[in-house]
Amino acid sequence: MEVLENVPLSSLTTIKVGGVARYYGQPSTLEELKYLLDFAKDKDIPLFILGGGSNTVFGDFEGLVINMKGFTGMHVESLGETYKVTAFAGTPLKEIIKLALRKNLEGIYRLAGFPATVGGAVSMNAGAFSVEIRDFLEEVEFLSWNGETVRAKAEELRFGYRISPFPEIGVVLRCTFKLRRSDKDVTEEYRGIVMKRKKSQPINLPTCGSTFKNPYPFYAGELLEKVKLKGERFGGVAFSEKHANFLVNLGWGKTADVKKALREAKRRVFEEFGIRLQEEVRIVESGGSYGGTFL
């Protein structure tokens, strides 16, 4: 298992900004993954588990980035009216959505339109159009931080709004989903969702989706618009003209620009409304991480 050094990270994220990882590994077997966890332990450095990088902004990271994209593959079992789908963590979520469309399965197609991996989606409890990935989840197999492979039923795990026990309790290895056949044609609703996203989100620009969580009962995008951030630039990044909660890279964006934009947004919204916005995006760099964790 080769551990690379000083690896640039921007191309591994969808917003395309980022520094350098001191160490980087891409395992494709459990043994290789365990080797990397031991490597980080021996060196006493932090590590970060990377999926599709669609919710991640990297700075320079003096630790080990473990890219799970080598863990792919899916097993599908038909059980009459339901399908049992088991997918490895690095599998793109869109593979399950394609299957759902082919077999006319309920609900999960509403999560179409963002480049998550299965592990990243479960870790974030990704959600859209009134569904969350936990609604379809039956079981998660993960590698705990003390090296044990554990299988947990979804109901034993605590999921919330864009939050799950992962990666705090371990690395997601594979997930089993239970998907029901729908009695109406799901394709039309799916197409409507794709259209809505195209209209209201800058999906063709480098971005990592919603920057902040919605502070119930408000929408972060509305608050950001009210404090005049829609379209505002910070160096090489800007709050999108299409959707104020989406930060886009104008082509020359840097991690420092993202951090500046986030700080300014939080300051303005707090001063205007007394609401503390919380990052949905995970910023990962040495000396601090906010909006999420590295371990």
Ligand SMILES: Cc1cc2nc3c(=O)[nH]c(=O)nc-3n(C[C@H](O)[C@H](O)[C@H](O)COP(=O)(O)OP(=O)(O)OC[C@H]3O[C@@H](n4cnc5c(N)ncnc54)[C@H](O)[C@@H]3O)c2cc1C
């Ligand atoms: C255009 C666009 C639209 C978006 N729209 C939505 C939306 O509607 N709803 C939504 O919820 N999100 C949306 N997102 C954000 C993002 O796609 C989701 O959060 C997605 O679930 C992240 O998956 P990922 O594989 O890219 O994770 P990453 O960004 O790679 O990682 C995210 C987190 O998951 C952890 N993680 C990843 N893999 C594992 C693993 N195997 N084991 C343990 N932890 C792991 C990471 O450590 C990190 O903390 C959007 C993003 C974009 C670019």
